[in-house]
Structures are given as structure tokens and as C-alpha cells.
Amino acid sequence: MEIRLTTPQDRDVFVDTLFAAFGRFPEPPGEGGRVWSALEMDRALFAVTPDGRRVGTAAAYSFELTLPGAVPAPAAGVTAVGVLPSHRRQGVLTAMMRRHLADVRARGEFLSVLLCSEAVIYRRFGYGPATTTHRLTVPRHQAAFAVPRAEAAPVPGSIEVLRRAECGGILEDVYDRYRRVRPGALSRPHHWWERGAGRPPVAPAPRYVAVHRDAGGVPDGYATYLLEGTGTLTVDETIASDDAVATALARFLLGHDLATEVVFRQCPPEHPLRWQLADVRAARASDETDWLWVRLLDVPRALTTRGWAADGELVLDVDDPFLGERARHLLTVRGGEAECVPTDREPDLSLDVSDLGSVYLGGTAPSTLVRAGHVRAHHPAAAAAADALFRAERPPHCLHWF
Numbered sequence: 194m195e196i197r198l199t200t201p202q203d204r205d206v207f208v209d210t211l212f213a214a215f216g217r218f219p220e221p222p223g224e225g226g227r228v229w230s231a232l233e234m235d236r237a238l239f240a241v242t243p244d245g246r247r248v249g250t251a252a253a254y255s256f257e258l259t260l261p262g263a264v265p266a267p268a269a270g271v272t273a274v275g276v277l278p279s280h281r282r283q284g285v286l287t288a289m290m291r292r293h294l295a296d297v298r299a300r301g302e303f304l305s306v307l308l309c310s311e312a313v314i315y316r317r318f319g320y321g322p323a324t325t326t327h328r329l330t331v332p333r334h335q336a337a338f339a340v341p342r343a344e345a346a347p348v349p350g351s352i353e354v355l356r357r358a359e360c361g362g363i364l365e366d367v368y369d370r371y372r373r374v375r376p377g378a379l380s381r382p383h384h385w386w387e388r389g390a391g392r393p394p395v396a397p398a399p400r401y402v403a404v405h406r407d408a409g410g411v412p413d414g415y416a417t418y419l420l421e422g423t424g425t426l427t428v429d430e431t432i433a434s435d436d437a438v439a440t441a442l443a444r445f446l447l448g449h450d451l452a453t454e455v456v457f458r459q460c461p462p463e464h465p466l467r468w469q470l471a472d473v474r475a476a477r478a479s480d481e482t483d484w485l486w487v488r489l490l491d492v493p494r495a496l497t498t499r500g501w502a503a504d505g506e507l508v509l510d511v512d513d514p515f516l517g518e519r520a521r522h523l524l525t526v527r528g529g530e531a532e533c534v535p536t537d538r539e540p541d542l543s544l545d546v547s548d549l550g551s552v553y554l555g556g557t558a559p560s561t562l563v564r565a566g567h568v569r570a571h572h573p574a575a576a577a578a579a580d581a582l583f584r585a586e587r588p589p590h591c592l593h594w595f
């Protein structure tokens with residue numbers, strides 16, 4: 194089996210092969226099919242049999258991932274993974290993953306990320322689930338806000354309702370400012386917006402957009418939504434770098450006449466809404482799911498690149514069975530600056546690289562993985578020390594679909 198890079202001329206066959214792996218036919222370009230226009234064919238792979246048949250596909254987008262401390266880092270976004278049903282469980286994906294990880298390293302990148310179709314596939318390749326997302330449903334009759342102190346001084350500004358097609362570059366600008374400060378957020382490259390590649394609101398599906406502007410008229414938040422005939426107002430995403438702006442948008446959406454309930458999709462963990470409503474049971478959480486999976490390809494570089502909110506010292510014994518690598522690192526953080534060097538000191542924690550991926554963005558406490566039996570703590574204080582160190586300024590969240 195040969196694994197080879199594709200060329201721009203391969204795009205149609207690539208998409209066709211991918212859909213055959215999923216047992217479906219490619220969507221017309223005007224619908225979900227637009228997302229394939231963003232494929233970077235110089236990062237896409239075909240698995241080819243000795244007799245020349247293309248039986249597997251995998252691709253990668255060039256994103257920036259925001260790490261704790263608002264640090265941007267290049268991240269390869271794995272996508273379009275498929276192996277024809279006739280060729281499964283013969284190691285085709287394994288071969289493509291090996292090649293992908295080697296290509297990422299060769300480019301000087303140290304992070305690979307993905308969204309899983311099935312959660313049992315990728316841990317063996319060193320990926321760990323690092324962020325979650327869920328939806329919040331609020332019945333309108335329970336949507337009254339309590340008036341905590343923050344609400345006494347509402348954010349100055351205005352909200353205007355536009356159609357998606359009227360927004361020009363507003364969504365792209367607001368999203369880009371937002372993603373630079375949110376751990377776990379991915380960039381949405383310009384050509385995604387230009388081509389409408391992705392799900393709404395990147396795809397220009399019919400949507401209304403509540404655009405929040407600051408007192409000077411500059412857009413600083415938006416929410417895209419649609420009121421369905423059933424009375425459900427579905428919000429695709431609320432984007433605002435400022436919590437007060439997000440609150441103003443939530444108030445606006447929850448005040449929408451004729452809606453019987455408002456469904457906020459793609460919510461981050463610890464969303465403040467339930468604390469803002471008078472009825473603390475009103476915002477019902479559902480459909481919680483893993484979202485971004487993270488794979489580290491250079492542990493010292495990954496650990497010294499992210500920001501750290503607390504000082505501390507940890508010895509981590511990290512096992513990477515897929516790449517056949519094992520190393521012990523001394524991580525020292527002083528004044529937010531991290532140093533990570535090889536050591537032969539006794540470890541505080543022993544863990545698989547996939548578990549390091551899960552805790553890397555601060556979304557999973559190392560102590561949870563110790564309790565789950567994934568991570569081994571070598572002394573009683575180790576897990577708490579790791580929790581204090583890895584915690585991010587706020588739980589990481591990713592809402593980009595790719």
C-alpha cells in the first residue's frame with residue numbers, strides 16, 4: 194500500500210473516494226459540498242493499492258489553535274478520513290496516520306487536531322479529547338433574567354439584525370478577534386469565509402444575524418439564528434470576546450417574540466447563562482459531546498509554548514506507543530514562563546501522550562484521569578499539583594466544524 198500526497202487535479206476523485214468510504218454520494222457544491230473547496234490538496238493523502246486503486250483518503254487544514262494564555266500555535270486539522278469498506282481493518286488508516294504525523298513534524302508543526310466520527314478510533318494514534326461542547330435550551334416562559342450586579346450596568350452599544358448575506362466581513366472580523374483570546378478556538382482562514390466552506394454561519398445558509406456594536410459603532414459580537422415554524426429559535430453560535438456583549442446577545446435572543454424556546458448550540462463548559470436567569474433550572478444542558486481532539490508531536494515545545502497561570506514543577510513520564518517514543522520531562526513554570534528539559538528524576542505522573550493531549554488545553558483535570566486509571570500519580574500530591582498547573586484561564590472551547 195502506497196501513501197502519497199494528492200495534487201489539485203485529484204480533488205474530485207478524492208472527494209468521490211471519501212464519500213464512498215462514508216457510504217454516501219457527494220453533495221452538490223451549493224450545499225454541504227462547499228466545505229471541500231477549502232481542502233489543501235498539498236496536505237491531502239491517498240492510500241493506493243499496488244494495482245493503482247485509491248482506497249483511502251485523509252487531509253489536513255492549516256489552522257491556528259489558541260492555547261491557554263492566548264498563545265496562537267499552528268495546528269494541522271485532520272479531516273476527510275475514509276477507507277473504502279472493502280479495504281478496512283487492514284492497516285490503511287494506520288499507514289495514513291503515520292504519514293500524516295511525519296508530515297506535520299516535517300513542516301515544523303507540533304500539534305495535530307481533529308473532530309472524530311467515532312470516539313474509539315483515534316486514541317491509539319495519540320489523540321486525546323480536549324474540549325467539549327453542548328447545547329442549552331431555555332423555554333421562553335422561564336427566560337427572565339435575574340438582575341445581578343453586572344446587569345445593573347449593561348454594556349453600551351446596539352444590536353442590529355442583518356441577513357447573513359448582508360454581513361460582509363463582519364462575522365469574519367468578530368470571529369477572528371474572539372478566537373485569538375479563547376483557549377481551544379481555531380482560526381477560520383479567510384478562504385473559508387470567502388467560499389462559504391463549513392457549516393452555518395460560515396456557509397451562507399439563510400440565517401438572521403444579531404450584530405452587536407460597541408458605543409463607537411464597531412461590531413464586537415454576533416449571534417446567528419433562525420426561528421423555525423415549531424417555535425424553536427435555534428442559535429448556531431454566539432461570538433463575542435467580551436462576556437457582557439455575549440450577555441446582551443443572549444438577552445436579545447431570549448426576548449424574541451413568537452419563540453417558545455431558544456436553543457443555543459455549541460456552548461462552552463461553565464456557560465454563565467444558567468446563573469444569569471432568575472430560574473437556575475431554566476437553561477437545560479443536553480447533547481454534551483467531545484469536540485476537539487489534540488495530539489502533541491513535540492512535548493517540550495508544546496509545553497513551553499502554551500501560557501501558564503500558576504507556577505510549579507512537575508516530572509512527566511510520557512509514553513507515545515504509536516510513535517515508539519518515551520521520554521521523561523521536567524516541566525518548570527516560573528512567572529508564567531515554562532521550561533521543559535529531559536530528566537532522570539522520579540516522575541510525578543506517568544501518562545500516555547493521548548492523555549497529555551486531553552489535559553493540554555486545560556479542559557480536563559489531570560486528577561480526573563488519575564481517578565479514571567488513565568494516568569498514574571506516583572505520590573498523593575501529584576494530581577493536585579498537576580491540576581493547579583494545567584488549569585487554563587477559562588475552560589477551552591472550540592466551535593469550528595471541519
Ligand SMILES: CC(=O)SCCNC(=O)CCNC(=O)[C@H](O)C(C)(C)COP(=O)(O)OP(=O)(O)OC[C@H]1O[C@@H](n2cnc3c(N)ncnc32)[C@H](O)[C@@H]1OP(=O)(O)O
Nearest residue numbers: 214271272273274275276281282283284285286287307310
Ligand atoms: C477526522 C475524521 O475525518 S473522522 C472520520 C473517520 N472516517 C469514518 O468514520 C468513515 C468510515 N470508516 C472508515 O473509513 C474506516 O473504518 C476508518 C478510517 C475509521 C478506519 O480505517 P481502517 O483502515 O479500517 O483502520 P486500520 O485498519 O488502520 O485500524 C487500526 C486499528 O483501529 C481499529 N479501528 C479502526 N476503525 C475503527 C472503528 N471505527 N471502530 C473501532 N475500531 C476501529 C482497528 O480495529 C485497528 O485495531 P487494531 O490495531 O487493534 O487491529
